[in-house]
Amino acid sequence: MANKKAPEVPKTAAVIKREASANNYIALVSAMALVIVLVSGFIAKGLVNSIILNSQLILKQNQAKADLDKKLQDIPTLISNYKSLGDKQKLIIHALPTTPDFPQLVSITQAMSSNAGTQLKSVSPSVATAEAASGAPASSSGPSPFLYSAEINGSYSQIVQFFKNIELSARPMRVVSSDFSSADGVLKVTVVLSSYYQDKAKIDDETGTIK
Amino acid sequence: MSAARLNLAPEVYQSSQREKRRRKIARATAIAVSVIALAIVGVGLVIAGGQKLYLDRVNGQIKDSQTKVKSYTDLQDAATAQQHLKTLNDLTQSKARFSKFFEVLQEFAPQGVAATKITISESNAIEMTGSAKSYDLVTKLVKALEASNTKIGKNSAATNQPFFSSIQLSDVTDNGGNQGISFKLTTLMSSEVVSGK
Numbered sequence: 001m002a003n004k005k006a007p008e009v010p011k012t013a014a015v016i017k018r019e020a021s022a023n024n025y026i027a028l029v030s031a032m033a034l035v036i037v038l039v040s041g042f043i044a045k046g047l048v049n050s051i052i053l054n055s056q057l058i059l060k061q062n063q064a065k066a067d068l069d070k071k072l073q074d075i076p077t078l079i080s081n082y083k084s085l086g087d088k089q090k091l092i093i094h095a096l097p098t099t100p101d102f103p104q105l106v107s108i109t110q111a112m113s114s115n116a117g118t119q120l121k122s123v124s125p126s127v128a129t130a131e132a133a134s135g136a137p138a139s140s141s142g143p144s145p146f147l148y149s150a151e152i153n154g155s156y157s158q159i160v161q162f163f164k165n166i167e168l169s170a171r172p173m174r175v176v177s178s179d180f181s182s183a184d185g186v187l188k189v190t191v192v193l194s195s196y197y198q199d200k201a202k203i204d205d206e207t208g209t210i211k
Numbered sequence: 212m213s214a215a216r217l218n219l220a221p222e223v224y225q226s227s228q229r230e231k232r233r234r235k236i237a238r239a240t241a242i243a244v245s246v247i248a249l250a251i252v253g254v255g256l257v258i259a260g261g262q263k264l265y266l267d268r269v270n271g272q273i274k275d276s277q278t279k280v281k282s283y284t285d286l287q288d289a290a291t292a293q294q295h296l297k298t299l300n301d302l303t304q305s306k307a308r309f310s311k312f313f314e315v316l317q318e319f320a321p322q323g324v325a326a327t328k329i330t331i332s333e334s335n336a337i338e339m340t341g342s343a344k345s346y347d348l349v350t351k352l353v354k355a356l357e358a359s360n361t362k363i364g365k366n367s368a369a370t371n372q373p374f375f376s377s378i379q380l381s382d383v384t385d386n387g388g389n390q391g392i393s394f395k396l397t398t399l400m401s402s403e404v405v406s407g408k
Contacts, residue, residue: 018226022233026234036245040251051262058265062269082289089288092296160310167306177331178328179327
C-alpha cells in the first residue's frame with residue numbers, strides 16, 4: 001500500500017506571510033519564556049544560597065539560645081554558691097590572681113623563707129616572663145606561668161623545709177630549677193619558681209561568621 | 212434560506228490550521244515553563260521569608276536573654292572564681308612534691324655526693340648535676356636510685372614501683388685536684404614521689 005503524501009500547498013504570498021508570522025510568534029514566545037527562566041534561575045540560585053546560609057544560621061542560633069537558656073538557669077546557683085564562699089573569695093583571688101602580681105610573690109616567698117628559717121637574699125622576676133607578662137594579656141582559657149627566682153641561704157634541712165613550704169603555698173608554685181652551692185658551711189640555693197595567673201572569665205557571648 | 216460553506220482550497224485551510232496549532236503548542240509550552248520557573252522562585256521566597264521571620268524571632272529572644280545575663284552584677288566575679296577554682300584544682304593535682312625528692316635523695320644518696328643543680332620539667336623529669344668524691348660514689352648513687360623502693364628503703368618490696376625510672380648518667384668527669392668528679396644524671400620521678408604519698 002502506497003503512502004498517502006500530503007498535497008503541497010502552493011507558496012503564495014499569503015501563505016508565506018502566514019508562515020513567517022507564525023514563526024515570529026513562536027520565536028517571540030520562546031524568547032520570553034527563556035528570559036523568564038533565566039531570570040528565575042538567577043533569583044533561585046540566590047535564594048538557594050540564602051536558604052542554605054539561613055539554615056546554618058538557624059542551627060547556630062538555636063544552639064546559642066539553648067546555651068543562653070542553660071546559662072540563665074545556672075547563674076542563680078553559681079552566684080549563690082559564690083556568695084556562700086565568704087572570705088574564701090579573697091583566697092581564690094590571691095591563689096590565682098588575674099595579673100602576675102609580683103609584689104605578692106615577694107611577700108609569699110619572704111613568708112615561706114622565714115617560716116623555714118632560711119635567709120631570703122633576693123627575689124627577682126625572670127626577664128623573659130616579665131617581658132611577656134607586660135606585653136601580653138593573661139589568658140582566660142588557662143593559667144599563664146610567671147617565672148621568678150629567689151636566692152636563699154640556710155642549712156640543708158631548712159632548705160628542704162623551704163621546698164615543703166612552696167608545696168603548701170596557697171598560690172600554686174612549681175620548682176623549675178635549683179642551683180646549690182656552699183660557702184662557709186652555709187648552703188646557698190638559687191631556685192627558679194613558676195607561679196601562675198589567669199585572666200577573668202569571659203562571660204560575653206562569642207560571635208562567629210558563617211560562611 | 213441556507214448557505215453551504217465550500218472549502219475550495221483544502222490544502223491552504225489545513226496549512227492555516229497547522230500554523231494555529233504550532234502557535235498554540237509554543238504558547239502553552241512557554242507558559243508552562245514560565246509558571247514552573249516562577250513557582251520555584253515563589254517557593255524559595257516563601258522558605259527564605261519564613262527563615263527570616265524565624266531568625267528575627269530567635270534573635271530577639273537571644274537579645275532578651277543577653278540583657279538578663281548582663282543584669283547579674285556578680286556574674287563576672289562568680290564565673291572567674293569558678294574557673295579559677297577549677298584551674299587551682301588542676302594545678303594542685305599536677306604539682307610535683309620537690310621536697311619528697313630531697314627526702315628520697317637524702318635517704319639513698321651515699322655520703323660524699325652533692326647536688327649542684329637540679330632542674331625539674333613539667334613531666335617530672337629531673338636533671339641533676341652533681342659532684343662526688345669518687346667514681347664509685349657516682350655508681351653507688353645510680354644503683355641506689357635504681358633500687359629505691361624495690362630493694363632498699365623503708366617498706367621496700369620487689370612488687371613496689373621504683374621511685375626513679377629511666378636513670379641516665381652522662382658527663383662523668385674528673386675535675387682534678389680536690390674538685391672530685393662531676394656528673395649529670397637524668398631520671399623520671401614516679402607518681403609516688405610526685406604525689407608525696
